[in-house]
Amino acid sequence: MPTNNIELIKALDKIRLGNLYVHNDELPDINFSSESLKTRKVYLVETLASINALVDRGTMLLYGGHGGGKTTLAKYLGQVFHQLSKDSIENCILRGHPQLTEEKILGSLDIAQLTGAKELSENASGEKKVDVIWNDFVDSQWKIIDEINRLSPYAQNILLSLLAESSVKYHNEPKRLGNFTLFATMNPKDDTNSNWDMSLPFKDRFAVALPITMPDYESLSTIGREKDKSNKLDNLASYLDNFDLRKAQEEVRELKYSEEAELLINIIISSYRICDRISKESNDKITVENGLCTKPSECHYYQVNKVCNKIINPLSVRVKEDLYRYGKALAWFLGDSEVELKHIKALAPFMIWHRSSLSKIFKKEISESRFDAGVFSLNIELESTREIIEMICSEFEGLFPLLQTFEKVKMGKLTTAEFKEFTQRIKDDRNNFLVTKKEIIPILEQSYLPVYNEITTFNNRIERTNDIQELNKIKYELTDRYDIPNRQFLADIIEKKRRKIGSQSLPPHVFKLSFKDLNLIVAKECFELEQIIKSKFNSNFNPTYNKTEVLSDLGEGEFNLSMERLNEGSGESSLRFVFQGKEDHPIFIFLKKHNVG
Known part of the structure; x- marks a missing residue:
């Protein structure tokens, strides 16, 4: 905490x-x-x-x-x-x-x-x-x-x-x-x-x-x-x-999320985007105010308790990233050990109201209902967004168990019988959720069903091994398995496990090198480090002071390598490298040779 x-x-x-x-x-x-x-x-x-x-x-x-x-x-x-x-x-x-x-x-x-x-x-x-x-x-x-x-x-x-x-x-x-x-x-x-x-x-x-x-x-x-x-x-x-x-x-960056809080962020972003009849993000002429939601009889989801008919513009992916970051910061500020639903509910209106637009009819209804109750809105955009978030959170309560089970599907945690039972249960008419109808049910039936046994096999192999080379092998096998719908999800699990194994088994080594002429020395003596620096900085090797640059990650490569530029005074600067990998690697040997501190 x-x-x-x-x-x-x-x-x-x-x-x-x-x-x-x-x-x-x-x-x-x-x-x-x-x-x-x-x-x-x-x-x-x-x-x-x-x-x-x-x-x-x-x-x-x-x-x-x-x-x-x-x-x-x-x-x-x-x-x-x-x-x-x-x-x-x-x-x-x-x-x-x-x-x-x-x-x-x-x-x-x-x-x-x-x-x-x-x-x-x-x-x-x-x-x-x-x-x-x-x-x-x-x-x-x-x-x-x-x-x-x-x-x-x-x-x-x-x-x-x-x-x-x-x-x-x-x-x-x-x-x-x-x-x-x-x-x-x-x-x-x-x-x-x-x-x-x-x-x-x-x-x-x-x-x-x-x-x-x-x-x-x-x-x-x-x-x-x-x-x-x-x-x-x-x-x-x-x-x-x-x-x-x-x-x-x-x-703040190290704080973890509860499963509920992380899934709620995904549902908020999805709820602002999903429509049963059109792709909102690719059409700015037909909107909820212009022909899309003017006749309730034309759409099953034109209901008071549904948000899709009230949202004109979807949210960008940046909102997901920002909610994720600021959720951690709020939890830290309050002294909480993980991010929970309450943090996301509190933050979401202030992170969304200025980045989307809502139906004028909906905003008018909110304003009039509050006026009649003697409550006068200072900012109708923010107040309307609060209502949208409340509606999403209310629906999330019934949706959460289905999302939990879907996460287990992606991880291959269900038996074949449990998987088939879930695909039937989620289609029940009582589960009147737009996200399940439009996105989860189709992918379950079209993508997961034909290969679910193989998904469980891949997940079991990943779970059983603690060998980095075996994890590399599994990741390589997944490279051209385009029929595995959760291929990216599995690759992420492999990267996290590689990172954890490497962090536990390989101690970090800290080196300090003079910044002056370093790029010239690297070009002469260490091809591996030169390639990494070139890919990161192109031809302008001028790192920002006091900013940690991640040059290599154990989740994807053979070693962790980070770099930070330090001000030594009198116009001089140095680079602080932290290397975590095998000590016979050329980069480790180079850093050790030129270490001045």
């Missing part, structure tokens, strides 16, 4: 007690597991903002009116998590403006080289080039985009690769970014005609979106009374002085 979360919560409490930033909305149905935090409330804004820093490449959109504390929150947390000064934080901010150019976003060419006052640099191919001086916003691990809706479509496109691929390019000079946390703030449209709509693909790059309301009456009683607020702001960098963010992120 995570323990460092307590240290983080205490730092957040200091901010709250200092009246620097206060929002009292709570995350529903969520509590801390740590004994010392049992009575502590789980505040919505600080929780979602904090877990955005606990994942790799966290991206969050804060939406709300002017003066609601959106940028302030991002600045404070940057000082706390990265021990940054107020001035350093200001350098991390990209302020939205319609006239923002590529140079103001990314960087500029070295003026000294352009004027001849300084020699040109050489690239890996020996060609002369002008260096790019990257802006602090690009280099910083903590990034803030203020008023992002004031960025033109041109500026949004420049940022798209940063958000999507963690890389940027300026004057043909690519730059791979290390791990970062990014917050973007967005105000409602004003009357200055300087706001731009954000495209759905651009919004899809933000994992979390949170509408920020103004502080409530209780909070307002403390705001503005602080006589010496600047002193507290100067101390923010010391609030988490001994907190290791990288270690916390590693702990």
Whole structure:
């Protein structure tokens, strides 16, 4: 169970007690597991903002009116998590403006080289080039985009690769970014005609979106009374002085999922996509608002308790990946030992509402029903998404046993008789689930039934052996077995088992090599390492500082090999390699020979 979360919560409490930033909305149905935090409330804004820093490449959109504390929150947390000064934080901010150019976003060419006052640099191919001086916003691990809706479509496109691929390019000079946390703030449209709509693909790059309301009456009683607020702001960098963010992120990545939570994520993504009559992802002309769901008699699934007739756009695969990552971060933040249903239910609305679109009729019904009950929605998109998630979770309760059994089918855990019984049971009319009708039943009958005995044989062989060579043999046999529907699933099991066996039997060896001229030395002495580096970096061998690069994985190859660039000061740097494999391997021999630390 995570323990460092307590240290983080205490730092957040200091901010709250200092009246620097206060929002009292709570995350529903969520509590801390740590004994010392049992009575502590789980505040919505600080929780979602904090877990955005606990994942790799966290991206969050804060939406709300002017003066609601959106940028302030991002600045404070940057000082706390990265021990940054107020001035350093200001350098991390990209302020939205319609006239923002590529140079103001990314960087500029070295003026000294352009004027001849300084020699040109050489690239890996020996060609002369002008260096790019990257802006602090690009280099910083903590990034803030203020008023992002004031960025033109041109500026949004420049940022798209940063958000999507963690890389940027300026004057043909690519730059791979290390791990970062990014917050973007967005105000409602004003009357200055300087706001731009954000495209759905651009919004899809933000994992979390949170509408920020103004502080409530209780909070307002403390705001503005602080006589010496600047002193507290100067101390923010010391609030988490001994907190290791990288270690916390590693702990987050290592957290496991309950079977229910993992399957719920899959069902949420599927429920947004599946339709009994059309492929939503490949048709934008016929929608639930335009001919698809206008006549209830034409579709068996046009029902009040079904979500398919309420969803216009399906979700991207990124939503699955983001829910998986942020689910772990929320569990860690709360002190839980694994990700459970409650974590996914709590997070899903905030990770989906801005990345899809729902039927206007459905949103109107939600708004009117709440209005009649005296409840006034602040954000109908978010509130409607909450309802969709509730409906999916309600159906999931009856669907879960069938999904559990289907997982056993993929693992070859059922006998032939049990498999045949399941294929009949799942077709029962009482199991009125769209995902079973459209996707599970067809694959059971068409793909699994003809080869199920062979699937059980493959799974038994994988389960019985602890020999890496035998696992390699099984994986090779699966390579051209296109008739095995769970071939990729079996390959994943083999990779995980290889990784586990290798990790237990092969000790890790740590080496430190000087970065200077290393690529030239590798090219002369170690062909195997040269090929790996070339495939990872192409011709631009310039690893990002303090970012662990996985060069080889025991799950797929003969050894584990990771690399991290370290700053040694005075312009010098080194590379820290961790090798886990046989000691007679050429890469191990090379690393040992050139080890300087």
